[in-house]
Amino acid sequence: MQAISPSPSTALKSLFSDHYKPLSRSSKPFHPNNWTPTGFIVQCVYRPDSGSEGSGSGSGSTRRSDWQSSCSILASKVVSQQRNTETTGNTEITAVNGHKTLDLVPISNLPKPLTIADLSPAPMHGSQLRVAYQGVPGAYSEAAAGKAYPNCEAIPCDQFEVAFQAVELWIADRAVLPIENSLGGSIHRNYDLLLRHRLHIVGEVQLPVHHCLLALPGVRKEYLTRVISHPQALAQCELTLTKLGLNVAREAVDDTAGAAEYVAANNLRDTAAIASARAADLYGMEILADGIQDDSSNVTRFVMLAREPIIPRTDRPFKTSIVFAHDKGTSVLFKVLSAFAFRNISLTKIESRPHRNRPIRLVDDENDGTAKHFEYLFYVDFEASMADVRAQNALSEVQEFTSFLRVLGSFPMDMTPWCPSRSDSL
Incomplete structure (x- = not known):
């Protein structure tokens, strides 16, 4: 084997310079931020022992031979690893001693740190609010929730108390519930629930109520034997129903839109419902009479409830x-x-x-x-x-x-x- 002096030979230098950048005198210590994917930086330093040259035992030449062999083996492994990477396209980083490093986790799969926006409460008005109301889609309470919080996600509840509990259990951010009507008076149930639950009134909204007499398609008023709706709606339309000449029984149900849903779901051709025009569109009903409330100034006041x-x-x-x-x-x-x-x-x-x-x-x-x-x-x-x-x-x-x-x-x-x-x- 040709002897190699302590300074790298021209052949060894050319072998390294083809694929790797040599260290300069101004090179900084290794830091993850300084890592360049273009290749490895390899440096071999030989320092002969000061007393080994004059000992006559040949230890200095032995150490030089070991150093030459180590550099040759190191250079061959690095070049072989670089060629395998270029051939297979594998970007996995492997240590020079043959042990594989841990696989890198893709940055896109890492969780993002929280920001102040993640910790801030829901806005008073916005599209992200979940608002609970009593009734089914098409109820006046749904319209009140949309007026109070435009573009909110309205959550229907079958009872008033369920709407209270939905806010207390963080299922909803707000609740919009009726508290009084200009014709029917106070909603006593909600007054009692206000005292029983620990929610706070954070706003009010007044909604004009426009009642319609709904029936299945093709049904005439003369064929009706029953009218169902919320007790407040029945009371608000009592005089008008009499003026229409309807000799029908009045039956109270939980809510106005629920009455329309019940008639449509059970195909009741002898029963009409008092509900909104939107309920007629949602449940495929026809409007037999429009604006049947006894007073055109029929307004319901709703309160907006929150946890804080x-x-x-x-x-x-x-x-x-x-x-x-x-x-x-x-x-x-x-x-x-x-x-x-x-x-x-x-x-x-x-x-x-x-x-x-x-x-x-x-x-x-x-x-x-x-x-x-x-x-x-x-x-x-x-x-x-x-x-x-x-x-x-x-x-x-x-x-x-x-x-x-x-x-x-x-x-x-x-x-x-x-x-x-x-x-x-x-």
């Missing part, structure tokens, strides 16, 4: 809803209401409901026997924000006369104008 309250403001009209009870019956009701009157705060709603836990209160009298009275809860809406000092002082005074006080929500008032027309009420 919103921050009250004073730069726009706000409304606050509270519920309270007191141990002394209705004798202190005047004092409670005067707390708002003295501060010029207008009340927009007052509703009394029997206390479910204590429906009857026994009052001792000087005469023989006892007097029986109902214990009441009072729901009050007033036009003021909780950020208003007047409202804070009024509630502080109310708390002195009550045994129970809870703020159900402080929320913006619905100030959008409306007119009793079909286009506004679907």
Whole structure:
């Protein structure tokens, strides 16, 4: 074998320079960011022992021979590995000693780090909100949910309480439920559920209601023997049904659109439903009579419920809803209401409901026997924000006369104008 001096020979240098870049004096230490896929950087350094040359034992020449052999073997393995890669197209990185490295994970398969957008709550208004409502598609509550949160994902629920629970269990982000109607009055069931659940009122929306008399295609009004709908809808159309000359039985069901769905699903040709025009389109019904509500100014007010309250403001009209009870019956009701009157705060709603836990209160009298009275809860809406000092002082005074006080929500008032027309009420 030809002797090789401590500096690399011309043949060895040309062998390395064909495929690899030699290290320069300015080369930096290895770092993953400095790795170049063009090839390996190989450097062989030979440093003879200072005492081996003069020992006469030949150890210096032996070490040089070992170094020459190592460089030749190393060069042949590197060149062979480079040729195999070019031939097979395999980009797997293999160490020079023959041991394979771990396979690299594709970058596209790695999970992306969280951003602040992933942690922020859902917007108040947007297409990503899931809104629960009571009824089936085509119900007025679905239309109210769309008005309150445009482009939202509406989630139908078969009962009011299911809509409350859907928000509490994070299945839905909001719930839109009716609370009162201009003709039928308050929805007492939802007043009771507001107290039973820990949701907060974050807004309100008023929806004009436009009722239609629906039946299967080809059915005439003279053939009808029954009309089904929600109890509120039946009450809102009572006079009109009589004027139409319909001698039919009225039967209450859970919701208006559900009535149309029931007639269509069971092919009931003697039964009509009171529902919206959209319900007629969804379930293949015909409109026998349009706008059959007794009053054209028929409006239902819906409340928007969420898990967390919103921050009250004073730069726009706000409304606050509270519920309270007191141990002394209705004798202190005047004092409670005067707390708002003295501060010029207008009340927009007052509703009394029997206390479910204590429906009857026994009052001792000087005469023989006892007097029986109902214990009441009072729901009050007033036009003021909780950020208003007047409202804070009024509630502080109310708390002195009550045994129970809870703020159900402080929320913006619905100030959008409306007119009793079909286009506004679907």
